[in-house]
Amino acid sequence: MRFDSFEQMLAHLAETGPDAPALRYDDKTLSFSELKHAVDARAAMLRAERKTSLGLLCDGSLDSVIELFAANLAGLQLVMLDASLDTDTLRTLIRYTDVDTLWGEEDLKEDLELALMGGVKNGAGRILFFTSGTTEQAKAVVLTDHSLCQSAWNGSAKLPLTPDDRLLCLLPLSHVFGFVCGLLWGLSCGACVSLGRGARHYLDDCDFYRPTAVSVVPMLLGFLLQQKCVNPELRLILVGAGDCAPELLRAATDLGLHVSFGYGLTETSSGVAISVQGDPYAMEVCPDDTITLADDGEILIQAPTCMMQGYYKRPDATRAVLRDGVLHTGDLGCFDEDGRLHITGRKKDMLVLSDGTKIFLPEYESALMQTLEHMELAVVLKGGRPALIYCGSGDASAVMEKLRPLMRRQPRGKQIAEVVFTDEPLPRTQTGKIKRWELQQKVMESA
Amino acid sequence: MSREEVLEKTKGVIFDCFPDLKDQELTEDTVINNETAIDSMGFVLIICKLEALFDVRIPERQWKKLQTLGDVVDAIYKRLA
Numbered sequence: 001m002r003f004d005s006f007e008q009m010l011a012h013l014a015e016t017g018p019d020a021p022a023l024r025y026d027d028k029t030l031s032f033s034e035l036k037h038a039v040d041a042r043a044a045m046l047r048a049e050r051k052t053s054l055g056l057l058c059d060g061s062l063d064s065v066i067e068l069f070a071a072n073l074a075g076l077q078l079v080m081l082d083a084s085l086d087t088d089t090l091r092t093l094i095r096y097t098d099v100d101t102l103w104g105e106e107d108l109k110e111d112l113e114l115a116l117m118g119g120v121k122n123g124a125g126r127i128l129f130f131t132s133g134t135t136e137q138a139k140a141v142v143l144t145d146h147s148l149c150q151s152a153w154n155g156s157a158k159l160p161l162t163p164d165d166r167l168l169c170l171l172p173l174s175h176v177f178g179f180v181c182g183l184l185w186g187l188s189c190g191a192c193v194s195l196g197r198g199a200r201h202y203l204d205d206c207d208f209y210r211p212t213a214v215s216v217v218p219m220l221l222g223f224l225l226q227q228k229c230v231n232p233e234l235r236l237i238l239v240g241a242g243d244c245a246p247e248l249l250r251a252a253t254d255l256g257l258h259v260s261f262g263y264g265l266t267e268t269s270s271g272v273a274i275s276v277q278g279d280p281y282a283m284e285v286c287p288d289d290t291i292t293l294a295d296d297g298e299i300l301i302q303a304p305t306c307m308m309q310g311y312y313k314r315p316d317a318t319r320a321v322l323r324d325g326v327l328h329t330g331d332l333g334c335f336d337e338d339g340r341l342h343i344t345g346r347k348k349d350m351l352v353l354s355d356g357t358k359i360f361l362p363e364y365e366s367a368l369m370q371t372l373e374h375m376e377l378a379v380v381l382k383g384g385r386p387a388l389i390y391c392g393s394g395d396a397s398a399v400m401e402k403l404r405p406l407m408r409r410q411p412r413g414k415q416i417a418e419v420v421f422t423d424e425p426l427p428r429t430q431t432g433k434i435k436r437w438e439l440q441q442k443v444m445e446s447a
Numbered sequence: 448m449s450r451e452e453v454l455e456k457t458k459g460v461i462f463d464c465f466p467d468l469k470d471q472e473l474t475e476d477t478v479i480n481n482e483t484a485i486d487s488m489g490f491v492l493i494i495c496k497l498e499a500l501f502d503v504r505i506p507e508r509q510w511k512k513l514q515t516l517g518d519v520v521d522a523i524y525k526r527l528a
Binding site for chain 1: 498504511
């Protein structure tokens with residue numbers, strides 16, 4: 001069902017299926033009426049506190065879900081923060097988004113309190129997600145409960161769940177794919193959402209919750225299959241937020257699982273195209289969205305109900321990608337004869353890892369150049385992991401040793417896994433830009 | 448249990464999870480993520496197995512701070528002591 005707001009969604013579900021299970025975390029279950037009651041009670045408390053911008057240090061627990069709905073109902077701007085980030089980065093993000101109150105683990109909150117700001121005016125309904133959460137150039141995408149509800153409907157129109165389904169939410173709610181496809185997709189269909197108990201339970205959450213559907217990033221899908229964590233009741237796997245290797249999809253379908261692949265961006269409140277049947281890479285455009293291709297194959301999206309309001313306090317960055325209601329994605333694609341979208345590559349200087357992490361290459365390579373005092377280098381993906389292409393000769397372990405302090409500050413997935421030396425110069429355009437596809441192709445051919 | 452025993456058992460878990468690494472020398476300074484073929488999910492697997500083996504719990508927020516084999520051993524040993 002299509003909802004206009006979280007408030008409407010929770011009220012409707014509590015009315016139509018008050019005793020049906022809504023959320024499960026570990027051995028605790030909340031029915032839809034209990035969820036609504038808990039959210040209403042907490043919203044009343046938040047209203048009394050008169051704060052305006054809540055930074056939610058998401059841990060995926062029941063209380064964190066209650067808090068996010070309550071903050072929205074109470075008219076606060078909600079900032080979705082990844083609690084696993086280091087405290088310096090979190091402080092930067094808190095200052096940037098004018099957060100004046102925090103929810104999360106007490107110790108972490110204490111560490112971050114000095115970064116709290118004065119709050120915002122007119123922040124009601126806004127929900128901020130970060131596209132790249134780890135640098136001073138991080139951008140917060142301004143979405144709303146309305147756009148997120150529309151996105152959940154848009155996806156479920158293509159891939160519906162029923163109240164008998166059990167959706168397992170393994171992905172962080174600070175990521176829009178996790179939020180929409182791990183939480184809202186299930187709730188808006190009246191299904192029970194089981195909240196994953198953190199990375200340490202990746203091995204046993206399927207066995208514990210017995211889900212019928214799960215949303216994953218490719219790396220997590222690989223892990224679940226490799227470790228044989230798939231329960232017999234599981235019928236549907238939605239894969240998104242990264243490129244998925246064909247052998248991985250094959251392994252899942254061989255188990256009799258229906259695998260759908262989704263394409264979307266934080267800027268469009270998650271998915272705009274989903275594969276429904278047949279070729280998992282051939283995606284049907286969701287009902288509210290229009291996708292066209294620019295002359296160079298760049299995917300252009302019109303998503304009137306789900307589009308971001310813009311990047312928070314970054315009007316220039318917003319104008320660079322969103323013009324006349326059309327989002328210039330930087331991704332390349334094509335349509336097949338049935339009008340289904342296929343993703344073919346990326347135009348922008350960015351790598352997307354199989355865990356959904358993005359690496360903005362100019363910035364990352366600049367840090368590598370400074371550390372190594374060597375200008376002719378580039379980063380590509382090799383075996384799904386970042387590899388450093390180093391023009392010249394040298395000793396890989398010496399390069400790694402030099403990089404060690406820089407790598408220690410990087411999230412695990414972004415760390416350079418291999419150094420590849422080459423005698424050839426980097427392939428470049430006439431204007432000096434690295435021809436990344438050519439370089440990537442060479443690396444793949446030599447592997 | 449001594450720290451040396453924790454180190455040896457930790458190596459054993461890593462080799463069990465990733466038999467291909469048996470030819471590779473793992474030292475306390477080995478950076479698990481970029482000096483071995485272990486990716487971030489592989490790291491999760493290792494930590495889960497180690498937590499079960501030693502009956503300890505390392506908070507997830509600290510996992511990303513564990514870069515070298517020595518860091519992992521320290522985190523476990525500290526919780527055993």
